[in-house]
Amino acid sequence: MDDIAYEDITQAEIDEIRRHVDEHGLSGLPGIVKGKMRDWRNVPLSIALVGEAAVGKSSFINSIRGLTADDEGSAPVGTGDVTREPTKYCHPYNEQLVFWDLPGVGTPRFPQDKSYLGRVGYSNYDFFLLLSDDRFTSKDIWLAREIESLNKEYFFIRTKIDDAMESAKDSERDFSESRVLERIKKNCNDNFTAGQLKKRPVYCIDCYDKHKWDYSRLMEDILVSLPEMKRNALVLSLSPLTKGVIKSKTMVLKTRAKRMALVSGIQGAGTSLIPIPLLGGAIGVSLDIALLATEVTFYLKQYGLDDESLQELSARTNTRLDYYQDALKNGSSIMTSRQSVKTFLMNMIKSEATEEAIKRIPIEVTRFIPFVNALVGGTINFATAYHMLNNMIDDLEKDALIVIDALIQATSSEVD
Structure with a gap:
């Protein structure tokens, strides 16, 4: 899934998905949604x-x-x-x-x-x-x-x-x-x-x-x-060459996040995945955590924040790796956590408040809600996944900009 780029979900696609659900339920739906995705490579x-x-x-x-x-x-x-x-x-x-x-x-x-x-x-x-x-x-x-x-x-x-x-x-x-x-x-x-x-x-x-x-x-x-x-x-x-490229990545990835939240909810509702209790334990969500972990790993690569990218940057600039790691010490939780991506996501989802997740869904996404209720076992599945991915993108953009500033500082010091 990490090779897929998305345009926004169109109303025609929503109508097609709704018709499929009415006629066939969730059977075969992941394939229908994935078939709409374009491989950017x-x-x-x-x-x-x-x-x-x-x-x-x-x-x-x-x-x-x-x-x-x-x-x-x-x-x-x-x-x-x-x-x-x-x-x-x-x-x-x-x-x-x-x-x-x-x-x-x-x-x-x-x-x-x-x-x-x-x-x-x-x-x-x-x-x-x-x-x-x-x-x-x-x-x-x-x-x-x-x-x-x-x-x-x-x-x-x-x-x-x-x-x-x-x-x-x-x-x-x-x-x-x-x-x-x-x-x-x-x-x-x-x-x-x-x-x-x-x-x-x-x-x-x-x-x-x-x-x-x-x-x-x-x-x-x-x-x-x-x-x-x-x-x-x-x-x-492109690698995160400039601040402008980083912000362009954010725009593309945020559009992609809508589809990934939908696919994760479908996968979660259509399988026997164990529900994850949310904050307070009153409500749980069923999401495809493996799929979301793959997606977040892709984000890390896109922003040049995965281990391999940071090591390459360190070698290319002849700068110690811990220089960039230290620059990120006040960065997002995932950059300062020693947990695996999958474990981090599990803990992040468990700490999510149901009301907050739904409240923070952007207006343009609410058009999905009427059929998402029936499609993925409730609005909360989609809301939690989308809210989490959207926040992750915002955090990683900030981290990538921190690395760019550190890079500029390092190269400026070499010149001076």
Whole structure:
């Protein structure tokens, strides 16, 4: 179940589920509900990177995939080699998310003419990332114009901003980072105008530090531009790169939680699972705890809070693991508990107050209640599962943001 991404539950689906229950009861219902779920790893998304050689395409490809140049499967960096054919790099967490390093335009093999985009298979890509470094060239303008003529979306990225900042510090008496960024963006916009291109944002980034300048805004704008299923697939594939990505994960996971609460209630009502007494012992719920534990484990992975992800972060930043663990000492209960996920959930559910669980169900979820009563043995099953998952997502988002702040602090200390 951890490979499933969801859109919201539609009224048509509710009506279909109700008809099935009226005719067949709970028999076969879990299969019906699961059949409505889309496997996000089966949603293809192809992103093409274009630009001249040595502008940082390989570094960006590694960065967005959460890899360093030393990792297996990373794009080679600083080799001086010119890409001769479109080169495919899959995301390590989702093979359907593919980044393509396209050959530079204007070589004997790929001349600057109308055949270029056709030869690199432009129609196969969902959108383009056009990267440029310290020089805005005529080839950049030509590429942008050609992509626009094909009605394809593209994002213009100005790389190596760290080098520009260092140069400005050395050459300007009254250095101002904001003025340097403003100057870079004005230069790019002036070139857009001169090249008769549509005005668009310029994203100034450092591929090696995702928390500086426009990296986060770039990721947010890319996500907004995509249709829902492709956006969900990208959000769930990416590691928690930035605070914006983390918040996007929360939006997707909260929609998913509605379905998971429903499925858990169905599974609990349709089997001989032992009821769990709630606070006070007067009322109990029947939920599929194994299913919920798998779901929460998936959340931990999504937010980069599982043991493997924290160990990888520690190694990648050359920082002690306990540095991040200490940062989470005031985090959510699950991050400070030494219990297994399943045990933690059991204790959490037992401590839940029935009235509070029902009271806190968001208004948009109350439309499920009339048929949930009959479907899963009472509103309390659904309410408890949904309330618990929703709270868990909120807590883990806060934890992930704590880790991001700790990461920024650690990398800033290294620079200073």
